[in-house]
Amino acid sequence: MQFENTLDFARNQDQTDPLAPFRDEFIIPKNEKGEPWTYLCGNSLGLQPVAAAEFLQTELNDWAALGVEGHFHGKNPWFHYHKFLTDHSAELVGGLPHEVVVMNQLTVNLHLLFASFYRPSSSRYKIIMEAGAFPSDMYAVQSQVEWHGFNYDNAVIEMQPRAGEHTLRTADILDTIHQNRDSVALVFFSGVQYYTGQYFDIRAITEAAHEAQAFAGFDLAHAAGNVALKLHEWNVDFASWCSYKYLNSGPGNVSGVFVHEKHGLNAQTPRLAGWWGHKEDVRFQMKRGYIPEPGAAGWQLSNAPVFGMAVHRASLDIFHRAGIDRLTAKSALLTAYLRFVLSQAKISNPHLLFEIITPENQEGCQLSLLAGNNGKALFDHLTACNVIADWREPNVIRMAPVPLYNSFTDAWKTGEAFASFNPS
Numbered sequence: 001m002q003f004e005n006t007l008d009f010a011r012n013q014d015q016t017d018p019l020a021p022f023r024d025e026f027i028i029p030k031n032e033k034g035e036p037w038t039y040l041c042g043n044s045l046g047l048q049p050v051a052a053a054e055f056l057q058t059e060l061n062d063w064a065a066l067g068v069e070g071h072f073h074g075k076n077p078w079f080h081y082h083k084f085l086t087d088h089s090a091e092l093v094g095g096l097p098h099e100v101v102v103m104n105q106l107t108v109n110l111h112l113l114f115a116s117f118y119r120p121s122s123s124r125y126k127i128i129m130e131a132g133a134f135p136s137d138m139y140a141v142q143s144q145v146e147w148h149g150f151n152y153d154n155a156v157i158e159m160q161p162r163a164g165e166h167t168l169r170t171a172d173i174l175d176t177i178h179q180n181r182d183s184v185a186l187v188f189f190s191g192v193q194y195y196t197g198q199y200f201d202i203r204a205i206t207e208a209a210h211e212a213q214a215f216a217g218f219d220l221a222h223a224a225g226n227v228a229l230k231l232h233e234w235n236v237d238f239a240s241w242c243s244y245k246y247l248n249s250g251p252g253n254v255s256g257v258f259v260h261e262k263h264g265l266n267a268q269t270p271r272l273a274g275w276w277g278h279k280e281d282v283r284f285q286m287k288r289g290y291i292p293e294p295g296a297a298g299w300q301l302s303n304a305p306v307f308g309m310a311v312h313r314a315s316l317d318i319f320h321r322a323g324i325d326r327l328t329a330k331s332a333l334l335t336a337y338l339r340f341v342l343s344q345a346k347i348s349n350p351h352l353l354f355e356i357i358t359p360e361n362q363e364g365c366q367l368s369l370l371a372g373n374n375g376k377a378l379f380d381h382l383t384a385c386n387v388i389a390d391w392r393e394p395n396v397i398r399m400a401p402v403p404l405y406n407s408f409t410d411a412w413k414t415g416e417a418f419a420s421f422n423p424s
């Protein structure tokens with residue numbers, strides 16, 4: 001498509017966009033003049049679905065009216081509540097329904113999954129991951145290797161981009177896995193890298209890990225709801241994601257887990273257990289002897305936090321109606337348009353020193369701009385122009401035009417804000 005850097009062009013795109021009506025299903029925050037923010041932070045905290053309040057109110061009402069009876073006699077019985085999220089979550093990540101469960105929060109789930117899939121021996125104990133992973137993942141991995149009596153520098157291989165490059169080459173990742181085939185126990189990457197926006201080749205990484213006799217696990221915090229995943233088909237061993245970034249389910253809300261059926265249907269797969277993962281039809285017999293529910297549900301510990309899940313359900317319902325394939329098709333176009341208006345701004349404005357480091361052929365909707373030495377001033381200027389992006393130390397501005405509620409007009413306005421930057 002031939003893009004044009006004009007408001008008319010952007011508005012035209014919005015008018016013909018079949019997903020444009022979904023914007024009205026979200027509450028867009030406004031500035032003091034009552035104008036909606038140009039909100040490009042859906043990668044950090046997604047916006048509130050209008051329906052969230054109603055979904056939550058339904059459960060509050062049942063609690064008020066029924067007390068403990070709500071577990072079995074509510075409109076959506078709480079005993080089963082996690083199951084109401086399963087099908088749409090599985091659809092989003094390309095898992096079979098019994099490979100997916102919603103529970104806990106992301107870092108907690110990573111530890112539970114490491115308990116199952118990082119069981120090092122004296123010869124096979126290494127973890128390969130990207131350098132500069134999200135801090136929680138770094139701390140989780142460090143504590144895991146130390147928990148098992150290993151030393152971080154010896155046990156963890158952090159992959160750095162080549163000198164002068166900002167992102168990892170897939171071939172280099174595959175090589176590193178192959179070179180460590182005698183000692184690697186786990187290959188653990190993010191799906192979409194939070195800092196650079198690089199969308200890793202999950203299928204290729206998984207295949208290489210399996211050739212090296214290692215498990216492959218992924219943190220999909222920035223991938224779920226952003227890119228079209230096929231976890232079952234790609235043979236991924238395990239994955240987890242949060243619900244509050246692209247999945248718009250509110251701060252700190254519940255997390256999703258994928259465990260491939262080859263592990264999940266095997267009751268012998270080691271795990272840390274709690275009563276909610278115990279076989280459902282005998283759960284309330286309160287007897288000793290843990291029998292796991294088949295599938296990812298057998299990793300649950302605690303009974304489901306219904307209020308958070310109610311909000312998550314409102315959001316998953318929107319994704320189901322929009323469809324991840326339609327969303328990613330719009331995302332590709334909208335992100336390309338943002339790239340285009342930014343490149344136009346850079347041509348017209350000599351104060352703009354940024355470089356986009358997100359690889360064009362490996363991206364979701366997030367663009368990461370490595371800013372020049374006036375980066376913080378640029379970021380403050382964007383904020384003053386009503387463009388809400390985010391700043392990551394030391395020098396990156398992240399912007400995510402999300403296809404559910406961002407418009408081509410949003411992208412055009414962002415380009416205008418860049419074009420008007422004048423730090424002096």
Ligand SMILES: *Cc1c(COP(=O)(O)O)cnc(C)c1O
Pocket residue numbers: 105106107108134136137190194219221222242252
């Ligand atoms: C956002 C994010 C987290 C956050 O973890 P919580 O346990 O939800 O606080 C962890 N890892 C990655 C890669 C993230 O992007």
